[in-house]
Amino acid sequence: MSRPVTVGVDGSEGSVAAVDWAADEAALRGEGLRLVYATRWAEHQLGAMKVSHDDRAGAAEGVLAETERRVGSRQPGLALTADEVEDAPVSVLLAAAAEAELLVVGSHGLGSVRGFLIGSVGQEVIAEAARPVVLVRPGSEKDGPAPGRNAPGKVVLGLDVNEAKDELLHFAFDFAGRHAVPLEIVHTWHDSFVHHAGAAAKQERAAALADAVRPFRERFPATEVAEVSAPGRAAEHLIDAASDARLVVVGRRRAARGAHIGSVTHAVIHHAPCPVAVVPHS
The missing domain is CATH 3.40.50.620 (HUPs)
Incomplete structure (x- = not known):
């Protein structure tokens, strides 16, 4: 229905x-x-x-x-x-x-x-x-198109490859596809992880991201996708990427209640300059 x-x-x-x-x-x-x-x-x-x-x-x-x-x-x-x-x-x-x-x-x-x-x-x-x-928020699309027309920009998705939930990936790919804009998928890790584990660990994280995204690339072949796997704080990367985005997509566990929406999601909804979609997932 x-x-x-x-x-x-x-x-x-x-x-x-x-x-x-x-x-x-x-x-x-x-x-x-x-x-x-x-x-x-x-x-x-x-x-x-x-x-x-x-x-x-x-x-x-x-x-x-x-x-x-x-x-x-x-x-x-x-x-x-x-x-x-x-x-x-x-x-x-x-x-x-x-x-x-x-x-x-x-x-x-x-x-x-x-x-x-x-x-x-x-x-x-x-x-x-x-x-x-x-x-x-007011003004988040002040430079956007006339009513009914697509605006420029990309969709940004914050993704933890350890919890790459289908709900998040589907929402982001579907939205980007409907609007005919690129999708940028951001996965981050702590700097200390690479420092202790070496360059091979960085390649492993990039490969894990590619594996998580691959089924949706196949499902949405017309969508242009960029995968960003980088050290640092996830919220900082997402807020920076949001500067020229149409939408940022972040997740929230359905099991979490009250204020427990996750520190990354909390930071993004307070500081991203564009609209933010919060997608509940299992």
Whole structure:
């Protein structure tokens, strides 16, 4: 059964960026777009302050109507649904993610250290979602194409060859193939590993990466692939590679809950300057 691309809507600048990204992605995939508004956004943002049902409903109606107009202008003819759900944002988005091809959420832009300000909602959703989550910040595609057209750039995948999960590889290859852009796959190790084990160990790591990627090269023969096997910190390599990327893809173990999304994924979602896809895997 076909799943929609789903995007969380709250009227913020980050939400608008996420809606634009999600609309273009849904159109490219030939899927529908679902807008989801959690009516208790305001209560979440204002802490203990209570908001009346009428005020919540009025806010939801206004935001969804404006968002539908924006999507209709950007991607005419796109199948679109809009749902107002009476619950807290994390609960609403997690439920929506379970029924989506992918879930798109916005951030609040870049902080002083050029990192995402994703807030508690984004962090909880990324850590718990059963489906891939794409995090989009305002301005991350400011130099991109006109609506409906592909932007330049590559897809970057961070891969641990010791845990080369099919979910991660398939998502990255599929996304790169759909967008007709190159895929760069990055595998790293600690400097001390090569220092103690020698040059042969470096060749072994490169061979292990090639072995992990080979089945997907065969499955997606039209996709241009570059394999990068290098010493150093994975997060630093990925953030550097993200400077001219369309999307960075990282993983998150399904068994990990709460804040346990992994140090590399945590660093990338906070500091990459482009959209980031977090793909849950077994």
